[in-house]
Amino acid sequence: MAVQTMAPRVDVPERRDLPSVPSETPSAQTKISVRDLDFFYGRTQALHNIRLDIPERVVMAFIGPSGCGKSTFLRTLNRMNDVIPGTRVSGEVTIDEHDIYAAGTDVVALRRKVGMVFQKSNPFPKSIFENVAYGLRINRVTSSKSELAGRVEQALQDAALWNEVKDRLKTSALSLSGGQQQRLCIARALAIRPQILLMDEPASALDPIATSKIEELIFDLKKQYTIVIVTHNMQQAARVSDTTAFFLLGKLIEVNATEKMFTAPNEKLTEDYITGRFG
Amino acid sequence: MDLHRHLDDELSSLRDRVLLLGGEAELALERAMYALTERDSEVAREVLEHDDRVDHLEVEIDRQCIDIIALRQPAARDLRFVISVAKMAPVLERIADHACNIARASIDLNNEPELKLVFDLGKMADHALAMLRAALDAFTSNDALTAREIIKSDSAINDLYNHIFHRLIELMVTEPATATRDARLLFVAKHLERIGDYVTDICELTVYMAEAAFIKHSN
Numbered sequence: 151m152a153v154q155t156m157a158p159r160v161d162v163p164e165r166r167d168l169p170s171v172p173s174e175t176p177s178a179q180t181k182i183s184v185r186d187l188d189f190f191y192g193r194t195q196a197l198h199n200i201r202l203d204i205p206e207r208v209v210m211a212f213i214g215p216s217g218c219g220k221s222t223f224l225r226t227l228n229r230m231n232d233v234i235p236g237t238r239v240s241g242e243v244t245i246d247e248h249d250i251y252a253a254g255t256d257v258v259a260l261r262r263k264v265g266m267v268f269q270k271s272n273p274f275p276k277s278i279f280e281n282v283a284y285g286l287r288i289n290r291v292t293s294s295k296s297e298l299a300g301r302v303e304q305a306l307q308d309a310a311l312w313n314e315v316k317d318r319l320k321t322s323a324l325s326l327s328g329g330q331q332q333r334l335c336i337a338r339a340l341a342i343r344p345q346i347l348l349m350d351e352p353a354s355a356l357d358p359i360a361t362s363k364i365e366e367l368i369f370d371l372k373k374q375y376t377i378v379i380v381t382h383n384m385q386q387a388a389r390v391s392d393t394t395a396f397f398l399l400g401k402l403i404e405v406n407a408t409e410k411m412f413t414a415p416n417e418k419l420t421e422d423y424i425t426g427r428f429g
Numbered sequence: 430m431d432l433h434r435h436l437d438d439e440l441s442s443l444r445d446r447v448l449l450l451g452g453e454a455e456l457a458l459e460r461a462m463y464a465l466t467e468r469d470s471e472v473a474r475e476v477l478e479h480d481d482r483v484d485h486l487e488v489e490i491d492r493q494c495i496d497i498i499a500l501r502q503p504a505a506r507d508l509r510f511v512i513s514v515a516k517m518a519p520v521l522e523r524i525a526d527h528a529c530n531i532a533r534a535s536i537d538l539n540n541e542p543e544l545k546l547v548f549d550l551g552k553m554a555d556h557a558l559a560m561l562r563a564a565l566d567a568f569t570s571n572d573a574l575t576a577r578e579i580i581k582s583d584s585a586i587n588d589l590y591n592h593i594f595h596r597l598i599e600l601m602v603t604e605p606a607t608a609t610r611d612a613r614l615l616f617v618a619k620h621l622e623r624i625g626d627y628v629t630d631i632c633e634l635t636v637y638m639a640e641a642a643f644i645k646h647s648n
Contacts, residue, residue, distance in 0.1 A: 385502055412504045414641030424504040426433035 181206040181346065181376040182227060187241035189222055189231065189400075196222045198400045200241070204393075209368055209377045211391035211408065213384055215423065219400040220380045224348050227378065228264035229257050245346065262289065265339035269351040271331035273323035273338075278315050281323045281334055282306060285342045301341055308374075309337035310367050329360020336367065347371065349379040353386065365390050384424055388412045396420045436501050440510060443493050444569070447514045447521070450486045451565040454521045455558060457483065457528035458624065462554040465535035465617065468543065473532035483525040490518040506638075513638040517568070520630045524561065527620040527627075534613045534620075544610055546596055553589040553621045560586070560628040568631065573639035576632035580644075586625035593618045 182204040189197035197219045204210050212220035225231045226243060229250060243250050250260055262285075273281050282302045285291075292298040302319075306312040311333045315326070323334055332352060339347060349368070353361040368377055368390045381387050387394050387408065394411040396403045396419075404417045415421045422428055457476050464473035494515040497503060503511050538544075560579055567575040597611045597618070633645045 384504065388504075413508060415505055421505045425507050426436065 179205045181245065182378075183242075183244045183247075184226075185242040185244075187223075187226065187239065187243060189219075189226060189240075190238040191234070192236045196400050197226070200402050202395060202402060202405060204376060204378060206376050207372055207374070208392040209372045209379060209390055211387035211394045212378065212380045212397060213382075213387050213394060213423075214397035214403075215428075216382075218397040220395075220397045221350055222400075223397065224350055224378060224380050227346070227348055228261050228266060229255075230261075230266065232257065262342050263344055264346040264348060265342070265344035266348045267332070267335050267339055267350070267352045269354050271328060271335050271355075273326070273331050273334050275322065275324060277320045278306075278323050278326070278334060279319040282337050282341050285338060289342055291342060305337040305341035306334075308340045308371070309333045310363060310370070311337055327360065329356050329363055332356060332360070332364060333367065336364075340371075344375065346376045346378070349377065351380055351382060354382060361386070384412075396423060398423070436497070436503065436507065439493070439497055439501065440503075440507060443490065443497065443511070443514055446486065446490050446493065447517060448565060448569060450483065450490060450518060450521045451561070451568075453479070453483045453486060454524040454528065455561050455565070457525045458531070458554065458558055458561070461528040461531040461535065462551060462558075464532055465538065466548075466551045468535075468539045470536045470539045473535045473539070476532040477529055480525060480529050483522055487518045487522040490514060494518075509638045509641060513568075513634040517631055517634050520627045520634075524624050524627050527624050530620050531617050534617050538610060538613055541610055544600075544607060544614060546593060546600070546611075546614055549589070549593050549596070550614060550617055550621065553586060553593065553618065556582075556586050556589065557621050557624045557628065560625060561631075564628045564631045564635070568635045568638070571635070571639045573636045573642075576635040576639070577644075580629050580632045583625045583629050586622055590618050590622040 180203045182202075184200050184202045184204075187197055187200040188195060200223060212224060214220050222231065226239060227245075227250075231237050231239065239251060245260075245264065249255075274284060276284070279302055282305050283298055286298055286301055292301055303312060303316075306315060311330060314330060315334075323331065326334060332355075336347075336352070353364045356364065365386065368379065371377060372392075379387075379390065391408045393405060394408045395405045396411070396415075396417070398419055404411070404415060404420045406415060406420075410416075411420065412424060415424065457479065460472050461476045463469060464471075464476065494511050497511050501507075560582060563575065563579050566572075567579060594615065597615050601608045601611045630645075636642055636644050
Protein backbone atom coordinates (compact mmCIF):
# COMPACT_ATOMS: atom_id res chain seq x y z
CA MET A 151 0.00 0.00 0.00
CA ALA A 152 1.40 3.33 -0.99
CA VAL A 153 1.77 6.00 1.61
CA GLN A 154 -0.30 9.03 0.76
CA THR A 155 1.60 12.27 0.83
CA MET A 156 0.12 15.59 1.74
CA ALA A 157 0.74 19.15 0.87
CA PRO A 158 0.47 21.48 3.85
CA ARG A 159 3.78 22.95 4.87
CA VAL A 160 3.46 23.23 8.58
CA ASP A 161 5.90 22.65 11.35
CA VAL A 162 4.68 19.82 13.47
CA PRO A 163 6.07 20.05 16.97
CA GLU A 164 7.77 17.10 18.54
CA ARG A 165 5.44 15.02 20.66
CA ARG A 166 7.16 15.97 23.90
CA ASP A 167 6.11 19.58 23.28
CA LEU A 168 2.46 18.69 23.15
CA PRO A 169 0.27 19.10 26.21
CA SER A 170 -2.44 16.62 25.29
CA VAL A 171 -0.55 13.37 25.69
CA PRO A 172 -1.54 10.64 28.11
CA SER A 173 0.21 10.05 31.37
CA GLU A 174 2.81 7.29 31.69
CA THR A 175 0.37 4.95 33.39
CA PRO A 176 -2.97 4.24 31.75
CA SER A 177 -6.02 4.96 33.87
CA ALA A 178 -8.20 2.17 35.27
CA GLN A 179 -10.79 2.52 32.52
CA THR A 180 -8.30 2.51 29.68
CA LYS A 181 -9.22 -0.08 27.08
CA ILE A 182 -6.45 0.58 24.58
CA SER A 183 -3.11 2.04 25.48
CA VAL A 184 -0.55 3.01 22.88
CA ARG A 185 3.00 3.95 23.76
CA ASP A 186 5.81 5.20 21.53
CA LEU A 187 4.32 3.67 18.41
CA ASP A 188 6.22 4.08 15.15
CA PHE A 189 5.01 2.58 11.91
CA PHE A 190 6.84 2.22 8.60
CA TYR A 191 5.82 1.40 5.07
CA GLY A 192 9.19 0.21 3.87
CA ARG A 193 11.54 3.10 4.62
CA THR A 194 8.76 5.63 4.91
CA GLN A 195 7.73 6.37 8.45
CA ALA A 196 3.97 6.85 8.54
CA LEU A 197 3.46 7.16 12.30
CA HIS A 198 5.77 8.90 14.73
CA ASN A 199 5.93 8.14 18.40
CA ILE A 200 2.19 7.88 18.99
CA ARG A 201 1.06 7.83 22.60
CA LEU A 202 -2.62 7.58 23.32
CA ASP A 203 -5.07 6.07 25.77
CA ILE A 204 -8.55 5.10 24.63
CA PRO A 205 -11.01 4.69 27.51
CA GLU A 206 -13.52 1.88 27.63
CA ARG A 207 -16.98 2.42 26.15
CA VAL A 208 -16.39 5.76 24.57
CA VAL A 209 -16.38 6.82 20.97
CA MET A 210 -13.04 8.25 19.92
CA ALA A 211 -12.79 9.94 16.53
CA PHE A 212 -9.58 10.29 14.56
CA ILE A 213 -9.48 13.34 12.32
CA GLY A 214 -6.82 14.84 10.11
CA PRO A 215 -6.04 15.53 6.47
CA SER A 216 -5.58 12.75 3.93
CA GLY A 217 -2.35 10.89 4.46
CA CYS A 218 -1.96 11.99 8.07
CA GLY A 219 -1.82 8.40 9.29
CA LYS A 220 -5.18 8.09 11.02
CA SER A 221 -6.30 4.99 9.07
CA THR A 222 -2.84 3.45 9.38
CA PHE A 223 -3.01 4.00 13.11
CA LEU A 224 -6.52 2.54 13.29
CA ARG A 225 -5.26 -0.61 11.60
CA THR A 226 -2.43 -1.00 14.09
CA LEU A 227 -5.07 -1.53 16.77
CA ASN A 228 -6.06 -4.95 15.44
CA ARG A 229 -2.88 -5.66 13.47
CA MET A 230 -4.60 -5.31 10.11
CA ASN A 231 -1.38 -3.78 8.78
CA ASP A 232 0.33 -7.14 9.27
CA VAL A 233 -1.04 -8.28 5.94
CA ILE A 234 0.68 -5.42 4.08
CA PRO A 235 4.13 -6.51 2.88
CA GLY A 236 7.11 -4.39 3.89
CA THR A 237 5.50 -2.76 6.91
CA ARG A 238 7.13 -2.53 10.30
CA VAL A 239 5.87 -1.44 13.68
CA SER A 240 7.64 -0.60 16.91
CA GLY A 241 6.35 0.52 20.27
CA GLU A 242 3.54 -0.89 22.31
CA VAL A 243 -0.19 -1.34 21.85
CA THR A 244 -1.95 -2.90 24.79
CA ILE A 245 -5.58 -3.89 24.97
CA ASP A 246 -6.76 -4.73 28.47
CA GLU A 247 -3.10 -4.53 29.43
CA HIS A 248 -2.01 -7.24 26.97
CA ASP A 249 0.56 -6.25 24.37
CA ILE A 250 -1.05 -7.18 21.06
CA TYR A 251 2.33 -7.15 19.29
CA ALA A 252 3.93 -9.53 21.79
CA ALA A 253 5.32 -12.75 20.35
CA GLY A 254 2.74 -15.52 20.35
CA THR A 255 -0.27 -13.23 20.15
CA ASP A 256 -3.23 -15.03 18.58
CA VAL A 257 -4.07 -12.54 15.85
CA VAL A 258 -7.33 -14.28 14.97
CA ALA A 259 -8.46 -14.02 18.58
CA LEU A 260 -7.35 -10.39 18.60
CA ARG A 261 -9.51 -9.61 15.58
CA ARG A 262 -12.45 -11.35 17.21
CA LYS A 263 -12.01 -8.96 20.09
CA VAL A 264 -11.38 -5.94 17.87
CA GLY A 265 -13.89 -5.88 15.03
CA MET A 266 -13.58 -3.63 12.03
CA VAL A 267 -15.94 -1.88 9.62
CA PHE A 268 -14.56 -0.42 6.43
CA GLN A 269 -15.36 2.61 4.31
CA LYS A 270 -16.96 0.57 1.56
CA SER A 271 -19.50 -1.96 2.67
CA ASN A 272 -18.31 -5.39 1.68
CA PRO A 273 -21.07 -7.93 2.18
CA PHE A 274 -20.39 -11.45 0.97
CA PRO A 275 -22.44 -12.55 -2.05
CA LYS A 276 -24.57 -14.63 0.28
CA SER A 277 -27.88 -14.22 2.05
CA ILE A 278 -28.36 -11.62 4.76
CA PHE A 279 -28.49 -14.40 7.35
CA GLU A 280 -25.33 -16.08 6.09
CA ASN A 281 -23.41 -12.80 6.10
CA VAL A 282 -23.99 -12.40 9.81
CA ALA A 283 -23.66 -16.10 10.57
CA TYR A 284 -20.37 -16.41 8.68
CA GLY A 285 -18.05 -15.34 11.48
CA LEU A 286 -19.97 -17.41 13.99
CA ARG A 287 -19.68 -20.51 11.80
CA ILE A 288 -15.96 -20.24 11.02
CA ASN A 289 -15.16 -19.48 14.64
CA ARG A 290 -17.46 -22.30 15.76
CA VAL A 291 -19.01 -20.00 18.28
CA THR A 292 -22.46 -21.59 18.37
CA SER A 293 -23.42 -25.17 19.04
CA SER A 294 -26.91 -25.34 17.60
CA LYS A 295 -28.98 -23.89 14.79
CA SER A 296 -31.27 -22.12 17.22
CA GLU A 297 -28.32 -20.55 19.02
CA LEU A 298 -26.92 -19.44 15.68
CA ALA A 299 -30.26 -17.93 14.68
CA GLY A 300 -30.49 -16.17 18.03
CA ARG A 301 -27.02 -14.66 17.67
CA VAL A 302 -27.77 -13.51 14.12
CA GLU A 303 -31.00 -11.87 15.25
CA GLN A 304 -29.26 -10.20 18.17
CA ALA A 305 -26.50 -8.84 15.94
CA LEU A 306 -29.01 -7.51 13.43
CA GLN A 307 -30.96 -5.88 16.24
CA ASP A 308 -27.81 -4.35 17.69
CA ALA A 309 -27.03 -2.99 14.24
CA ALA A 310 -30.56 -1.51 14.02
CA LEU A 311 -31.27 -3.58 10.92
CA TRP A 312 -33.49 -6.38 12.21
CA ASN A 313 -36.83 -4.69 11.60
CA GLU A 314 -35.87 -3.93 8.02
CA VAL A 315 -34.67 -7.43 7.10
CA LYS A 316 -36.37 -9.92 9.42
CA ASP A 317 -38.78 -11.03 6.71
CA ARG A 318 -36.14 -11.54 4.06
CA LEU A 319 -33.16 -13.06 5.80
CA LYS A 320 -32.64 -15.52 2.95
CA THR A 321 -32.43 -12.89 0.23
CA SER A 322 -29.07 -11.76 -1.07
CA ALA A 323 -27.24 -9.18 1.00
CA LEU A 324 -26.41 -7.44 -2.25
CA SER A 325 -30.09 -6.51 -2.64
CA LEU A 326 -29.83 -4.17 0.36
CA SER A 327 -29.28 -0.43 0.01
CA GLY A 328 -25.81 1.01 0.63
CA GLY A 329 -26.72 2.12 4.14
CA GLN A 330 -28.30 -1.24 4.95
CA GLN A 331 -25.26 -3.06 3.58
CA GLN A 332 -23.03 -1.01 5.86
CA ARG A 333 -25.21 -1.80 8.87
CA LEU A 334 -25.11 -5.47 7.81
CA CYS A 335 -21.32 -5.29 7.92
CA ILE A 336 -21.60 -3.79 11.40
CA ALA A 337 -23.96 -6.64 12.37
CA ARG A 338 -21.42 -9.12 10.97
CA ALA A 339 -18.71 -7.54 13.11
CA LEU A 340 -20.98 -7.50 16.18
CA ALA A 341 -22.09 -11.11 15.79
CA ILE A 342 -18.88 -12.48 17.24
CA ARG A 343 -19.23 -10.05 20.15
CA PRO A 344 -16.09 -7.99 19.94
CA GLN A 345 -15.21 -5.54 22.70
CA ILE A 346 -13.83 -2.89 20.40
CA LEU A 347 -15.16 -1.70 17.07
CA LEU A 348 -12.87 0.07 14.62
CA MET A 349 -14.66 2.06 11.93
CA ASP A 350 -12.76 3.44 8.98
CA GLU A 351 -14.94 6.17 7.47
CA PRO A 352 -18.03 3.99 7.80
CA ALA A 353 -20.46 6.56 6.41
CA SER A 354 -18.40 8.33 3.79
CA ALA A 355 -20.20 6.61 0.90
CA LEU A 356 -23.68 7.00 2.32
CA ASP A 357 -26.45 9.56 1.87
CA PRO A 358 -27.43 11.79 4.82
CA ILE A 359 -30.29 9.54 5.99
CA ALA A 360 -28.17 6.39 5.94
CA THR A 361 -25.35 8.36 7.58
CA SER A 362 -27.70 9.49 10.30
CA LYS A 363 -28.72 5.87 10.99
CA ILE A 364 -25.07 4.83 11.27
CA GLU A 365 -24.41 7.73 13.64
CA GLU A 366 -27.41 6.83 15.80
CA LEU A 367 -26.16 3.28 15.82
CA ILE A 368 -22.70 4.37 16.96
CA PHE A 369 -24.33 6.34 19.76
CA ASP A 370 -26.26 3.25 20.91
CA LEU A 371 -23.32 0.87 20.51
CA LYS A 372 -21.02 2.82 22.79
CA LYS A 373 -23.03 1.54 25.77
CA GLN A 374 -21.46 -1.86 25.08
CA TYR A 375 -18.41 -1.26 22.93
CA THR A 376 -15.33 0.87 22.72
CA ILE A 377 -15.54 2.51 19.32
CA VAL A 378 -12.78 4.16 17.33
CA ILE A 379 -13.87 5.92 14.18
CA VAL A 380 -11.81 7.51 11.44
CA THR A 381 -13.69 10.24 9.67
CA HIS A 382 -13.00 12.99 7.18
CA ASN A 383 -16.23 14.64 8.18
CA MET A 384 -15.52 16.91 11.12
CA GLN A 385 -19.19 17.50 11.81
CA GLN A 386 -19.58 13.75 12.07
CA ALA A 387 -16.70 13.57 14.53
CA ALA A 388 -18.34 16.35 16.52
CA ARG A 389 -21.71 14.59 16.47
CA VAL A 390 -20.73 11.06 17.38
CA SER A 391 -17.55 11.11 19.43
CA ASP A 392 -16.75 11.72 23.07
CA THR A 393 -13.09 12.38 22.43
CA THR A 394 -11.27 13.40 19.29
CA ALA A 395 -7.68 12.88 18.24
CA PHE A 396 -6.11 15.05 15.57
CA PHE A 397 -3.31 13.62 13.43
CA LEU A 398 -1.00 15.49 11.12
CA LEU A 399 1.92 14.16 9.11
CA GLY A 400 1.93 10.93 11.08
CA LYS A 401 2.00 12.66 14.43
CA LEU A 402 -0.68 12.85 17.05
CA ILE A 403 -1.11 16.55 17.60
CA GLU A 404 -3.90 16.71 20.13
CA VAL A 405 -6.38 14.52 21.98
CA ASN A 406 -9.20 16.25 23.71
CA ALA A 407 -12.83 16.04 24.72
CA THR A 408 -14.76 16.56 21.51
CA GLU A 409 -16.61 19.63 22.75
CA LYS A 410 -13.31 21.22 23.75
CA MET A 411 -11.66 20.22 20.48
CA PHE A 412 -14.33 21.97 18.41
CA THR A 413 -14.73 25.08 20.52
CA ALA A 414 -11.32 25.73 22.03
CA PRO A 415 -8.58 23.31 20.98
CA ASN A 416 -5.26 23.54 22.79
CA GLU A 417 -3.05 23.43 19.73
CA LYS A 418 -2.88 26.04 17.01
CA LEU A 419 -2.40 23.32 14.39
CA THR A 420 -5.66 21.72 15.49
CA GLU A 421 -7.43 25.06 15.37
CA ASP A 422 -6.06 25.80 11.91
CA TYR A 423 -7.26 22.42 10.66
CA ILE A 424 -10.75 22.45 12.10
CA THR A 425 -11.33 26.03 11.03
CA GLY A 426 -10.30 25.10 7.49
CA ARG A 427 -7.09 27.13 7.40
CA PHE A 428 -5.24 24.20 5.89
CA GLY A 429 -5.79 20.57 4.92
CA MET B 430 -12.16 30.82 -4.08
CA ASP B 431 -11.06 28.75 -1.09
CA LEU B 432 -13.91 27.91 1.24
CA HIS B 433 -12.04 29.21 4.25
CA ARG B 434 -11.38 32.51 2.46
CA HIS B 435 -15.10 32.73 1.80
CA LEU B 436 -15.72 32.17 5.51
CA ASP B 437 -13.06 34.74 6.37
CA ASP B 438 -14.85 37.28 4.19
CA GLU B 439 -18.15 36.54 5.88
CA LEU B 440 -16.62 36.80 9.34
CA SER B 441 -14.98 40.04 8.36
CA SER B 442 -18.30 41.41 7.13
CA LEU B 443 -19.93 40.31 10.39
CA ARG B 444 -17.22 42.07 12.37
CA ASP B 445 -17.80 45.26 10.33
CA ARG B 446 -21.54 45.09 11.00
CA VAL B 447 -21.21 44.62 14.73
CA LEU B 448 -18.76 47.50 14.91
CA LEU B 449 -21.21 49.60 12.92
CA LEU B 450 -23.92 48.67 15.43
CA GLY B 451 -21.54 49.53 18.26
CA GLY B 452 -20.85 52.87 16.63
CA GLU B 453 -24.59 53.53 16.31
CA ALA B 454 -25.15 52.70 20.00
CA GLU B 455 -22.26 54.95 20.97
CA LEU B 456 -23.56 57.80 18.81
CA ALA B 457 -27.10 57.39 20.18
CA LEU B 458 -25.84 57.66 23.76
CA GLU B 459 -23.59 60.59 22.96
CA ARG B 460 -26.41 62.51 21.25
CA ALA B 461 -29.00 61.62 23.90
CA MET B 462 -26.70 63.02 26.58
CA TYR B 463 -26.05 66.10 24.42
CA ALA B 464 -29.81 66.57 24.16
CA LEU B 465 -30.04 66.37 27.96
CA THR B 466 -27.07 68.52 28.93
CA GLU B 467 -27.53 71.10 26.16
CA ARG B 468 -31.33 71.02 26.45
CA ASP B 469 -31.72 70.31 22.75
CA SER B 470 -34.95 68.36 22.19
CA GLU B 471 -34.46 68.35 18.43
CA VAL B 472 -31.35 66.20 18.83
CA ALA B 473 -33.30 63.93 21.21
CA ARG B 474 -35.96 63.42 18.55
CA GLU B 475 -33.28 62.55 15.99
CA VAL B 476 -31.95 59.87 18.36
CA LEU B 477 -35.43 58.35 18.57
CA GLU B 478 -35.93 58.47 14.81
CA HIS B 479 -32.57 56.84 14.23
CA ASP B 480 -33.36 53.85 16.44
CA ASP B 481 -34.98 51.94 13.57
CA ARG B 482 -31.59 51.81 11.89
CA VAL B 483 -30.12 50.23 15.03
CA ASP B 484 -32.91 47.64 15.20
CA HIS B 485 -32.44 46.84 11.54
CA LEU B 486 -28.70 46.30 12.00
CA GLU B 487 -29.34 43.95 14.90
CA VAL B 488 -31.68 41.82 12.80
CA GLU B 489 -29.14 41.76 9.94
CA ILE B 490 -26.44 40.55 12.32
CA ASP B 491 -28.78 37.88 13.70
CA ARG B 492 -29.49 36.59 10.22
CA GLN B 493 -25.86 36.66 9.23
CA CYS B 494 -24.84 34.68 12.34
CA ILE B 495 -27.54 32.08 11.68
CA ASP B 496 -26.47 31.79 8.03
CA ILE B 497 -22.82 31.32 8.95
CA ILE B 498 -23.63 28.69 11.58
CA ALA B 499 -26.00 26.83 9.25
CA LEU B 500 -23.94 27.03 6.09
CA ARG B 501 -20.32 27.19 7.22
CA GLN B 502 -20.42 25.28 10.50
CA PRO B 503 -17.64 27.34 12.06
CA ALA B 504 -15.48 25.74 14.73
CA ALA B 505 -13.07 26.83 17.44
CA ARG B 506 -12.15 30.55 17.24
CA ASP B 507 -14.54 31.13 14.34
CA LEU B 508 -17.39 29.59 16.31
CA ARG B 509 -16.51 31.61 19.38
CA PHE B 510 -16.45 34.77 17.29
CA VAL B 511 -19.87 34.12 15.73
CA ILE B 512 -21.43 33.17 19.07
CA SER B 513 -19.94 36.26 20.70
CA VAL B 514 -21.26 38.52 17.96
CA ALA B 515 -24.70 36.87 18.08
CA LYS B 516 -24.86 37.58 21.81
CA MET B 517 -23.27 41.01 21.53
CA ALA B 518 -25.66 42.45 18.95
CA PRO B 519 -28.73 42.46 21.23
CA VAL B 520 -26.61 43.96 24.01
CA LEU B 521 -25.61 46.84 21.74
CA GLU B 522 -29.20 47.24 20.62
CA ARG B 523 -30.26 47.50 24.26
CA ILE B 524 -27.63 50.16 24.89
CA ALA B 525 -29.18 52.13 22.04
CA ASP B 526 -32.62 51.55 23.61
CA HIS B 527 -31.36 53.02 26.87
CA ALA B 528 -30.03 55.99 24.89
CA CYS B 529 -33.54 56.41 23.45
CA ASN B 530 -35.01 56.37 26.95
CA ILE B 531 -32.54 59.09 27.95
CA ALA B 532 -33.57 61.04 24.86
CA ARG B 533 -37.24 60.75 25.86
CA ALA B 534 -36.43 61.89 29.39
CA SER B 535 -34.52 64.85 28.00
CA ILE B 536 -37.51 65.94 25.89
CA ASP B 537 -39.61 66.02 29.06
CA LEU B 538 -36.91 67.68 31.17
CA ASN B 539 -36.10 70.29 28.55
CA ASN B 540 -39.62 71.68 28.97
CA GLU B 541 -38.93 72.40 32.61
CA PRO B 542 -36.34 74.44 34.55
CA GLU B 543 -32.84 72.96 34.55
CA LEU B 544 -31.42 71.01 37.50
CA LYS B 545 -27.74 71.25 38.45
CA LEU B 546 -27.33 67.49 38.81
CA VAL B 547 -27.42 67.14 35.02
CA PHE B 548 -23.70 67.95 35.19
CA ASP B 549 -23.02 64.83 37.33
CA LEU B 550 -25.00 62.73 34.89
CA GLY B 551 -22.76 64.08 32.12
CA LYS B 552 -19.73 62.77 33.97
CA MET B 553 -21.40 59.39 34.39
CA ALA B 554 -22.26 59.30 30.69
CA ASP B 555 -18.67 60.23 29.74
CA HIS B 556 -17.45 57.27 31.75
CA ALA B 557 -20.02 54.93 30.18
CA LEU B 558 -19.10 56.14 26.70
CA ALA B 559 -15.38 55.71 27.36
CA MET B 560 -16.08 52.16 28.59
CA LEU B 561 -18.17 51.39 25.51
CA ARG B 562 -15.51 52.70 23.11
CA ALA B 563 -12.77 50.78 24.89
CA ALA B 564 -14.91 47.62 24.93
CA LEU B 565 -15.48 47.84 21.19
CA ASP B 566 -11.73 48.38 20.64
CA ALA B 567 -10.94 45.36 22.83
CA PHE B 568 -13.43 43.29 20.84
CA THR B 569 -11.89 44.42 17.56
CA SER B 570 -8.38 43.57 18.67
CA ASN B 571 -9.39 40.32 20.42
CA ASP B 572 -7.88 41.78 23.57
CA ALA B 573 -9.07 39.85 26.63
CA LEU B 574 -6.66 41.66 28.96
CA THR B 575 -8.14 45.08 28.21
CA ALA B 576 -11.65 43.63 28.34
CA ARG B 577 -10.99 42.42 31.89
CA GLU B 578 -9.71 45.87 32.87
CA ILE B 579 -12.83 47.53 31.48
CA ILE B 580 -15.03 45.18 33.52
CA LYS B 581 -13.26 46.40 36.66
CA SER B 582 -13.94 50.01 35.73
CA ASP B 583 -17.70 49.42 35.88
CA SER B 584 -17.49 49.96 39.64
CA ALA B 585 -16.77 53.66 38.98
CA ILE B 586 -20.12 53.98 37.19
CA ASN B 587 -21.85 52.20 40.05
CA ASP B 588 -20.22 54.62 42.50
CA LEU B 589 -21.35 57.60 40.45
CA TYR B 590 -24.86 56.15 40.30
CA ASN B 591 -24.99 55.71 44.08
CA HIS B 592 -23.74 59.26 44.56
CA ILE B 593 -26.35 60.71 42.19
CA PHE B 594 -29.08 58.51 43.66
CA HIS B 595 -28.48 59.86 47.16
CA ARG B 596 -28.21 63.46 45.94
CA LEU B 597 -31.52 63.15 44.09
CA ILE B 598 -33.28 61.58 47.08
CA GLU B 599 -32.01 64.42 49.25
CA LEU B 600 -33.25 66.90 46.69
CA MET B 601 -36.68 65.27 46.60
CA VAL B 602 -36.91 65.67 50.37
CA THR B 603 -35.52 69.20 50.60
CA GLU B 604 -37.16 70.56 47.45
CA PRO B 605 -40.36 68.61 46.82
CA ALA B 606 -41.22 70.89 43.91
CA THR B 607 -38.42 69.30 41.89
CA ALA B 608 -39.49 65.71 42.62
CA THR B 609 -40.86 64.96 39.16
CA ARG B 610 -37.68 66.18 37.48
CA ASP B 611 -35.56 64.40 40.11
CA ALA B 612 -37.35 61.16 39.37
CA ARG B 613 -36.69 61.59 35.64
CA LEU B 614 -33.00 62.20 36.31
CA LEU B 615 -32.94 59.15 38.53
CA PHE B 616 -34.18 57.10 35.61
CA VAL B 617 -31.48 58.61 33.39
CA ALA B 618 -28.85 57.67 35.98
CA LYS B 619 -30.27 54.14 36.10
CA HIS B 620 -30.10 53.89 32.30
CA LEU B 621 -26.43 54.89 32.41
CA GLU B 622 -25.74 52.40 35.17
CA ARG B 623 -27.37 49.66 33.08
CA ILE B 624 -25.27 50.67 30.09
CA GLY B 625 -22.19 50.08 32.26
CA ASP B 626 -23.52 46.57 32.94
CA TYR B 627 -24.06 45.96 29.23
CA VAL B 628 -20.52 47.06 28.46
CA THR B 629 -19.42 44.50 31.03
CA ASP B 630 -21.40 41.87 29.07
CA ILE B 631 -19.59 42.90 25.89
CA CYS B 632 -16.24 42.53 27.63
CA GLU B 633 -17.18 39.10 28.98
CA LEU B 634 -18.02 38.03 25.44
CA THR B 635 -14.68 39.37 24.25
CA VAL B 636 -12.90 37.30 26.90
CA TYR B 637 -14.85 34.23 25.77
CA MET B 638 -14.03 34.94 22.14
CA ALA B 639 -10.33 35.41 22.83
CA GLU B 640 -9.70 32.82 25.51
CA ALA B 641 -12.70 30.46 25.46
CA ALA B 642 -13.10 31.36 29.13
CA PHE B 643 -16.51 31.88 30.70
CA ILE B 644 -16.16 34.68 33.22
CA LYS B 645 -19.82 35.66 33.45
CA HIS B 646 -21.12 35.38 37.01
CA SER B 647 -17.63 34.53 38.22
CA ASN B 648 -17.15 37.75 40.21
